[in-house]
Structures are given as structure tokens and as C-alpha cells.
Amino acid sequence: MDCIFCKIIQGQIPCQKLYEDEHVISFLDIYPAGPGHSLVLPKTHFDNLLEAESEVLGQIMQACQTVAKTLQAVLKADGFNIFLNNGQAAGQIIHHLHYHILPRFANDDLHIKLPSHKYQPGEMEQIQKDVSSDMVSPDKEQILSDLSKISPNQKLNCTQAFTLAQQYKISKKELGELLDQQQIKLRNCQFGCF
Ligand code: 5GP
Numbered sequence: 268m269d270c271i272f273c274k275i276i277q278g279q280i281p282c283q284k285l286y287e288d289e290h291v292i293s294f295l296d297i298y299p300a301g302p303g304h305s306l307v308l309p310k311t312h313f314d315n316l317l318e319a320e321s322e323v324l325g326q327i328m329q330a331c332q333t334v335a336k337t338l339q340a341v342l343k344a345d346g347f348n349i350f351l352n353n354g355q356a357a358g359q360i361i362h363h364l365h366y367h368i369l370p371r372f373a374n375d376d377l378h379i380k381l382p383s384h385k386y387q388p389g390e391m392e393q394i395q396k397d398v399s400s401d402m403v404s405p406d407k408e409q410i411l412s413d414l415s416k417i418s419p420n421q422k423l424n425c426t427q428a429f430t431l432a433q434q435y436k437i438s439k440k441e442l443g444e445l446l447d448q449q450q451i452k453l454r455n456c457q458f459g460c461f
Pocket residue numbers: 271280282283294295296297298299306351352358359360361362
């Protein structure tokens with residue numbers, strides 16, 4: 268894969284490395300917005316945040332905290348910004364998931380200022396309604412992804428369904444809803460378990 272950051276990780280392109288563990292690497296940005304501007308990224312290639320496994324996200328965020336804390340202390344910064352450009356429209360140039368850490372100084376004369384617009388009447392409520400009703404927690408997403416591997420025509424019996432509910436630590440009712448969503452049928456049960 269032709270990815271600059273993968274090449275840096277593999278040592279084919281040099282970098283000023285700040286931190287490295289089994290899963291994550293951090294190095295100085297070559298075109299910094301200020302002294303100490305750093306990047307933190309997973310060693311596994313994911314194009315962006317939405318592609319990454321949840322386990323990796325935890326590892327990156329942990330490393331962000333370590334790197335930011337050390338940068339702030341060593342550079343005697345007064346704070347830092349952490350940001351991520353996701354997708355071309357958001358300014359992502361290197362399509363290997365990475366967070367930016369930018370140390371900030373009280374008088375650094377750097378102004379990251381977002382415009383402040385006003386919603387049309389009802390627009391804010393509509394967005395809230397649409398988005399919250401589509402929201403799927405990471406746990407549920409994992410369950411759905413596992414269930415999607417079961418073919419829709421495959422029928423489960425009660426014991427298998429109970430085992431799944433136990434495994435995912437969800438109620439029978441919740442499992443029933445998820446199975447419905449995936450169009451996975453349960454074998455008719457004479458005891459009405461589900
Ligand atoms: P993006 O816009 O994708 O969020 O940011 C990519 C960042 O990577 C930019 O700030 C850019 O300066 C930095 N960058 C691009 N190529 C290299 C490189 O070869 N080495 C290092 N250290 N940073 C790079």
C-alpha cells in the first residue's frame with residue numbers, strides 16, 4: 268500500500284519519533300503549526316476513524332494522553348489542542364488515521380476560531396431527533412456485526428439464542444429485536460421463550 272505513514276512505521280522513511288509501543292507510534296509533524304506539533308497513529312493501517320476497531324481507538328487515545336502530557340511538560344506549554352481530520356472534506360491529506368497534538372502557549376498568537384452560525388427554527392431539534400434515533404452503541408454494533416455473519420435463513424433454537432444473549436450480556440427481548448433486525452429466525456418454540 269502506498270501510504271507515507273505505513274512507510275514511516277516500517278522505517279522506510281525517517282521520522283522524529285517521540286513514542287512507540289506495540290500498537291501506536293507518535294512522531295513530530297514535518298510541517299508543524301507550532302513547536303512540538305505531533306501526530307499519533309495506529310501501526311495498523313486504517314484509512315480513518317470510522318474504519319478503526321474500537322480496541323485500537325482506546326490504544327490511540329491512551330497514547331495521545333501520554334504524548335500530550337510529556338509534550339506539555341517538556342516544552343512548558345500551557346495547554347494543547349488534539350484534533351483529527353476525517354475525510355478529504357475535513358482536510359485529511361494522509362489517509363492513515365492519525366490524531367494531531369498541538370502544544371499551545373499563552374501568547375502563541377495562533378487563533379483556531381470556528382464560525383458561529385445560527386440554526387433555523389426547528390432545525391436543531393430535527394437534527395437531534397434524526398441522529399439520536401440512528402445512534403448505535405459500539406457494543407450493539409459489535410453484536411450486529413457478529414450476527415450479520417449468521418445467514419438470514421439460518422434458524423436458531425432457543426438454547427443457541429440463550430447462549431448468545433448470555434455471551435452479549437443482553438436481555439432476551441434485546442436479542443429478539445437484534446435478531447429481527449438481521450432477519451434471523453428462531454425455530455418455533457413450544458414454551459414461547461422468545
Ligand atoms: P492531515 O491533514 O492528513 O490530518 O495531516 C497530515 C499531516 O501529516 C500534515 O500536518 C503534514 O504536515 C504531516 N506529514 C505529511 N507528510 C509527512 C511526513 O513525511 N513526515 C511527517 N513527520 N509528517 C508528515
